[in-house]
Amino acid sequence: MMSRPINFCSGPAALPSAVLQRMHAELPDFADSGLSVMEHSHRDRRIVGLFEETESLLKSLLGLGADYRVLFLPGGATLQFAQVPMNLLGAGGCGAYLTTGAWSEKAIQECRRYGEAVEIASSQASQYTMIPEKSAWHIPDAASYVHLCTNETIHGVEWFGSLSDLELPVVADMSSHLLSREMPVHEFSLVYAGAQKNLGTAGVTVVLIRDDLEMTPQPSTPSLMQYANQMASDSMMNTPPVFPVWVLKLVLDWVLESGGVSAMEARNRRKAELLYTAIDQSALYQNPVASAVRSWMNVPFVLHDESREGVFLKQAEDQGLLNLKGHRSVGGMRASLYNAISEDDVQTLIDFMREFERTSA
Numbered sequence: 001m002m003s004r005p006i007n008f009c010s011g012p013a014a015l016p017s018a019v020l021q022r023m024h025a026e027l028p029d030f031a032d033s034g035l036s037v038m039e040h041s042h043r044d045r046r047i048v049g050l051f052e053e054t055e056s057l058l059k060s061l062l063g064l065g066a067d068y069r070v071l072f073l074p075g076g077a078t079l080q081f082a083q084v085p086m087n088l089l090g091a092g093g094c095g096a097y098l099t100t101g102a103w104s105e106k107a108i109q110e111c112r113r114y115g116e117a118v119e120i121a122s123s124q125a126s127q128y129t130m131i132p133e134k135s136a137w138h139i140p141d142a143a144s145y146v147h148l149c150t151n152e153t154i155h156g157v158e159w160f161g162s163l164s165d166l167e168l169p170v171v172a173d174m175s176s177h178l179l180s181r182e183m184p185v186h187e188f189s190l191v192y193a194g195a196q197k198n199l200g201t202a203g204v205t206v207v208l209i210r211d212d213l214e215m216t217p218q219p220s221t222p223s224l225m226q227y228a229n230q231m232a233s234d235s236m237m238n239t240p241p242v243f244p245v246w247v248l249k250l251v252l253d254w255v256l257e258s259g260g261v262s263a264m265e266a267r268n269r270r271k272a273e274l275l276y277t278a279i280d281q282s283a284l285y286q287n288p289v290a291s292a293v294r295s296w297m298n299v300p301f302v303l304h305d306e307s308r309e310g311v312f313l314k315q316a317e318d319q320g321l322l323n324l325k326g327h328r329s330v331g332g333m334r335a336s337l338y339n340a341i342s343e344d345d346v347q348t349l350i351d352f353m354r355e356f357e358r359t360s361a
């Protein structure tokens, strides 16, 4: 494949070129059927097989056993902000939410539409540059579950702790770092992640559910949004998002061929170290996040001299370094280093940043 720009977008994000090549080669003829994957009935044995293989491959990459199901649902991670409380609040229960950035803020707000939500701690006062210690969380007795966003895509804050001592079901939004490193997924009763970052393309949200999670859907919960129904019909209650599930399968094949999640972790650790070290050593760039919770996937940074940001972005783009603008709510820059971004790509970015600092001083 010809040389392509490097896409540092936070999502929809870069796909591995090996995956793009397979999509190109295999799109017209899925599994020797003569039809593309989008043209088959979802009841076709090949598509049912695709869903089964994708579920089992994802579980094996994550080290999950028979006690977890994987659902492939529409609506993005945003719909999960509603679907979680609709299914898990129960009568008189409340959702216990940790607020660590913009996405966990949205999750608690959505919960309040369906019942009570209690904020157990927040790092808003630090402008979301840290994560409150577990000892400072105030979890109410009535809580049905604890919710956290384990990687805040906008603020670049990542959870590296353990939750094994919590007795309640723990629910996590892992949209922007699932499969980026080995994580104790078994500590979570429910995990959700939109696919358009580390897992593939927008249109499907992966939901992992442990079989001991108690479901108490509110009567008004649409049948399509009841996890139990989706589990019973293997994510095929209605026409499912087959194309993004196919892309997910190709991405999972690529992760496996590249050495699995442990290989992703080793590479992602080095990538993050390279970039944070370059930022910390420079006089021009700065990352405000407490070092213990700096995200490996999303690295926000500002220029000490804000007036140079426009030129920085323009020159980066001219050199094929795309989508480095920070989220509109926080400004500055952000480099997203998902699995498809190589160490060379990160080095190219660092070389550019150093050259920009040298020439614009």
Ligand code: PMP
Pocket (backbone or CB within 6 Å): 010, 011, 075, 076, 077, 078, 079, 103, 149, 151, 152, 153, 154, 173, 174, 175, 176, 194, 195
């Ligand atoms: N949670 C996190 C952590 C995210 O990064 C995003 C999207 N950037 C969302 C939720 C919302 O995802 P979606 O657009 O798939 O609804």
